[in-house]
Amino acid sequence: MTDQIPAGESPLGSLACPEPEDRPDLWPTTARRTDDGELVLGGLTVSEILAEAPSPVFVLDEADLRGRAASWAAAMHEEFWPSYGMAGGEAFYAGKAFLTTKVAQWVLEEGMGIDTASRGELAVSLAALQEVDGEEATTDATRLGLHGNGKTQAEIAVALTHHVGHLVLDSLEEVDLAVRAVRELRASGVYGPEETGKVMVRLTTGVHAGGHEYISTGHEDQKFGLSVHGGAARRTIDAIIAAPELELHGLHSHIGSQILDLAGFREAVGIVLTLRHEVAVDTGHLCPEVDLGGGYGIAYTGADPVPPSQAQVARTLAEAVRETCERLGDEVPTVSIEPGRAVAGPTTVTLYTVTGLKRVELEEGASRLYVSIDGGMSDNIRPALYEAAYTALVANRRPDPQAGLVRSRVVGKHCESGDVVVRDVDLPADLAVGDVLAVPATGAYGRSMASNYNLFTRPGVRWVREGESGWVLRPETIEDLLRLEG
Structure with missing residues (x-):
């Protein structure tokens, strides 16, 4: 699969997101995988969190x-x-x-x-x-x-x-x-x-x-x-x-x-x-x-x-x-x-749902998988503003190791070509619409710099601790946007 990597880029696999046990400094201290492969934050699985707080959502480990x-x-x-x-x-x-x-x-x-x-x-x-x-x-x-x-x-x-x-x-x-x-x-x-x-x-x-x-x-x-x-x-x-x-x-x-x-x-x-x-x-x-x-x-x-x-x-x-x-x-x-960043940054993970997959053919037989998610630059402007690098992990399951990896770009759904959340990451080749991606280290300057661009509602922030959860900030609604109209 190395022929699919655009010229000049790192070898396939080098940009895969580390698991919590491999790079604990990237993740909240309670992050781990269940035996079935689902990501756990604050004692709750991703599916349990999303049942109460639909994506996109910031999950903060209190x-x-x-x-x-x-x-x-x-x-x-x-x-x-x-x-x-x-x-x-x-x-x-x-x-x-x-x-x-x-x-x-x-x-x-x-x-x-x-x-x-x-x-x-x-x-x-x-x-x-x-x-x-x-x-x-x-x-x-x-x-x-x-x-x-x-x-x-x-x-x-x-x-x-x-x-x-x-x-x-x-x-x-x-x-x-x-x-x-x-x-x-x-x-x-x-x-x-x-x-x-x-x-x-x-x-x-x-x-x-x-x-x-x-x-x-x-x-x-x-x-x-x-x-x-x-x-x-x-x-x-x-x-x-x-x-x-x-x-x-x-x-x-x-x-x-x-x-x-x-x-x-x-x-x-x-x-x-x-x-x-x-x-x-x-x-x-x-x-x-x-x-x-x-x-x-x-x-x-x-x-x-x-x-x-x-x-x-x-x-x-x-x-x-x-x-x-x-x-x-x-x-x-x-x-x-x-x-500030060193206090809040690693404590929070943003959960997104994959909404679309598009393979784009590049020069010399290379290709890139564009992964669309249900959030974007309105909840994380830093990649567009600072060229900040992030990574992403499939969080709702453990991917099939036999499926291999594909060089990917995680993009939002805003009307901007620069709406990129993760510019380069190696994701599982069996990635599917409906999968959940976890982007770590979003606790600093994520929700605090969020906007209503394209009149998106800003995601909520959900605290988790020892199997319990609640809202730090509830998600905005369309009614919230209309409330300020003169």
Whole structure:
């Protein structure tokens, strides 16, 4: 069957999706096959899940998500433990990966904070915080953060009102907006007459790390942050220190996404802490906290390396912080990070039903099987947006090993030629309409970036745990789409 492979592509079989026992890092921790070959997630077979939640559907392993959140929190607490000469470490879940009140409650209960990037994400996180820690916690929401470029004064004021732990300013203009917001909060009596707003500054360090250009955020030519090397960061820091309404609480750095090599983080630590030192020498203000952002990668296919563990990440950062502060002669700061994809990504599998098969003849006798499914780019835009690679596994049965494999492309049903969910995968040659495909590692930026393109309804998210299940988000209906009509 090798003559069916398009020229220049990998040998047949090399692009087959690994089974859960072969690459457990690709799958939720409870994923396995039954003796009959059916995929099990959270103690439920695929057929049991689909009986209650028709495809396409995101299936989220609650125990796996809780476990990953707890591991990130524990790793930071352990490696930055004050008894080790450190000043404490925290992990904030990057809510942009996937956020609902239920997910927010889970990560808060497991010891993480939540980093938000919009007023909506902040509102959801505040609602979850109230459920977990009580209403009084929402007036001193140190476990939450708000960042992002282009924030309005109203958004900044909401964060200041709730005393979020990380209010990350992204421009000199946002400093002015924060000053005005504090003045209005003082005038209204929400703040005391001398109370200040704690803020952080987002830096661009020039360190370029991660995958696609659109998700590499530490380099200079992009919309986020303030340049360390160009001087914009220092000018903004000086403006904050000079403002009696504000208190510079810390420095924030985010160098990219889907990062599997930790060397870039070590480099960024040196740049951030050197700036912190220079500010202290010049002004006497030593920032008590440094947020080193997120971007920690995961595996999406069998070709991807196994990513660093939570402990490896925390240990690498702790060593870099300790060594740099010793060299500079500074006290170590409290250190926080913002994993999102690395918490949510592997916990979720999208189940699709095969709706059509079309073999396309290519040059020199090669061919490709186009596999149509009942979802597409409206529930996973990342392949079209970032050229992100995914893989797929037949989930409702164990394929006949004698049938062989065929080079395939899994495509959605949208009116776009770029509507591809899995660009290249070796699927069983006995694949049939009605089979169920499982696409792993869709927990981050799948449902959160979903759209209603072609007026598709967005799929639901179903939690599974120990043989039970329920909705995290119910699937949209046509009535939901019509409800917004004017």
